[in-house]
Amino acid sequence: MADAALRLTTLAEELLGTPLPVRIRAWDGSESGPADAPVLVVRSRRALRRLLWKPGELGLARAWVAGEIDIEGDLYEALDRIAGLLWDRGAETKSAIHPVRDPRVRAAARGLLALAGPWPPPRPPAEEVRRRTGPLHTKRRDKEAISHHYDVGNDFYALVLGPSMVYSCAYFDDSAEGLTLEEAQHAKLELISRKLALREGTRLLDVGCGWGSMAMHAAREYGARVTGVTLSAEQAAYARKRIADEGLTDRVEIRVQDYRDVRDGPYDAISSIGMAEHVGSVQYREYADDLFALLKPGGRLLNHQIARRPEPNEEAYHVDEFIDAYVFPDGELAPVGRTVGTLEEAGFEVRDVESIREHYALTLRQWVANLETNWPEAVRATSRGRARVWQLYMAASALSFEHNKIGVNQVLAVRPGEGGASGMPLRARTWNPTAR
Template sequence: MANAALRLTTLAEELLGAPLPVRLRAWDGSESGPPDAPTLIIRNRRALRRLLWKPGELGLARGWVAGEIDVEGDLYAALDRLAGFIWERGDDDPEDRVHPLLDPRMRSVGRKLVEIAGPWPPPPPPPEETRRRRGTSHTKRRDKQAISHHYDVGNDFYELVLGPSMVYSCAYWDDTPGFTLEDAQRDKLDLVCRKLALREGDRLLDVGCGWGSMAIHAAREYGARVVGVTLSREQAAFARKRIAEEGLTDRIEIRVQDYRDVRDGPFDAISSIGMAEHVGSVRYREYADDLHALLKEGGRLLNHQIARRPEKDEDQYHIDEFIDAYVFPDGELAPVGRTVSILEEAGFEVRDVESIREHYALTLRRWVANLESRWAEAVRATSPGRARVWRLYMAASAVSFERNRIGVNQVLAVKTPEGGASGLPARSRTWKG
């Protein structure tokens, strides 16, 4: 097939109704498109068959994970240029859109693409994709399976990506020269502790405690007594080892436990950092009710959570296909307004909401740099496909935060007693304990 890149570029521009914003290199070595743009490489025609069977994000992701699609040049620039075609094709309901190949006007384009793509059927999905899930979403059993898929990739892999801080959530950055990822994660943990007004002897529940970083910081720096819960056995084992090395076993208990099974409240404070995205819209009120019940009167909740932008029809809840299949099975994002409303419906008084959206883009770029600088080790720790999943996921997420497609917010809420005294400082924005 002569000049496959030119043929594909021409067909793509007919489908999209606009010039292709990246350069294209096909499996036959041919190239087409703007010479100064990042190059999208299609190494094998199998990638086209994936796109024909799963148009859009999931088909592209399968080709990427399988190594059939790649980018030469600046990955962020390529994703930024493609964002308008992959994610931002207008405000209409994605489920109401007709794929261009099904449009009668585009049938000739479709026939040509089928001719280029080669023999059917499509190849099977790469093995890193989530297998068929059974039962109702967000039950305890299924949540445990979803958490295991994401977090039990291997502690060695996460150490390569996250660095010494072992914090897998948005850091809190400063403009100070030489400010590192570890500095930013330390400052984020300290910000959470200060917002919660932690004091010596306070009892803290850390929901979704990860590898123990928040628990260690709260116990070591503020004298808190901490219970951390996670559904990942690998995380729990790693956290317990760190806690023993810090000499904090008398102050911190790590449990492999669902937060819905915690029965030994009340707590003075609860931190939930990057965990609520796993809860699901159908369970979010239950989540808020459970945390409210676990706090003493005057107790504080710091809910640190990624948010999406509101949609026209909020009764329709859309899942990101790539993230659901490869990264966070059953993960869901809600607008921050819905989160605030549900927390207040559960009885909380919301006292502060802080957006730190740009901070997450910076964090993700550092994680991607860590992964790329130790790529061979990362592949050995997992698999080539899994390492490619994480590189694409984190780079695309950084672009999404930068383009304001998604955000991240810290919501401080209080279980205010009937008398109305919240117990917070008069000028709480100074975040003094």
């Protein structure tokens, strides 16, 4: 088909009612659009069929994961331009694929259908989660969701995360030379340790312990006695080996266990770092109640959690389709105010909330750089489709943090002791770690 790019650009702009912000290169080699813009490479008409049958993020994601579309040029700039259509015009974009009244829009949609071909779209890529049934956040369903996200290969995560194996927001500084990713992750673990007032013999529960980095830091640097729980068997095996290699087995225990099944409290402190996003709104009060019950009076909780912006109509809020299908099945983000309110309803006294949104954008950009630098090894460690999922997910998430679409907060809460005593110093914010 001659000059498919021009036809595609013209029809898409008629359908969307706005100029395309990227240049298009179509499957026939033709190009159309702004000469100085990043290039959206449409390798196959299958990509169009995916978009027409599933408008919005999920159709784009399926085409990306399958390798049917790609980006030439700055990935972040291209995603930023495309995201404007989804963030600012999402409802219009989706409804435009099913036009009712405007004859020009109907004609453009028919033209795109003709350009895409008469066949239905291909099956979703193998990396997409199969449709789930049954109640949300049962122990079995949560374990399956965690396995999908984390049991994709420790070697893959090592390439992306670097030696720290910390899969949560790092903590940078404003120094002229800046911190490396490893230094910033160490600073984050140190920040949490100080907020929890860890010391020799402190009994710490690390909920969602990942590959054991927080548990090891608390035991090695502070002499804490740590229990880490995760639902990922691969994470647990990796963490246990690291702990053994550092000679910390007498201080750190790693369990494959749901936090709802932990019964050996009370603990002096609890860290929950990047785990509560998996809990879900229907389960969050039980999560808060369980952690409250596991703490001794005067014990501290550090809840490190991604948050979304509040919606004008919270009842109409929908989980991100791409992330639900490819990254965090059943994961949910809540506004930080709701998180704080639920913790207080469970009996906690919230003592400090620190937003570190910009830090996560910096972290994600470094993870993307690690992935792209180690691309052949990353593909061998998992699959090409899975590597493309993580590349898209992390780059788009970096932009979301930069644009304040989402944030991340450390909430420090206390289980009040006798007479309401908190055990907190009068001037608590003395915990910021040294730069190195």
